[in-house]
Amino acid sequence: MSSTDTTLVQVPISAVPAQMFKITLAEQTLQIALRQRSTGLYADIWCAGARVLSGVLCQDRTWLARTAATGLPGDLAFMDTQGTQDPQSTGFGTRYVLLWRTGWPA
Secondary structure: OOOOOOOEEEEOOOOOOEEEEEEEEOOEEEEEEEEEEOOEEEEEEEEOOEEEEEEEEEOEOOOOOOOHHHOOOEEEEEEEOOOOOOOOHHHEOOOEEEEEEEOOOO
16 A cells, blocks of 8 residues: 555444444545445445445455545555455454545645
């Protein structure tokens, strides 16, 4: 995961397999839904009430949006703090953290 002069902020998440929450990041209200399935962890994201991402597979150190065209004022990624495994809900907030970066690298 590379970032060019960006600050990463940890987004608080609970260690439960299905959750939906709202958070204000970069002066925008985001709603995030996370679902643990047998095939991996998936995310849906809304920005200012509009769905911008749906059914995105969450992988270690992989940005979820990857482009400013989604309308998000930044991007989100999970990081395994103890290795390089893809996120699992049982380790949310401890082993697996959700990070936010504002803006888009040039």
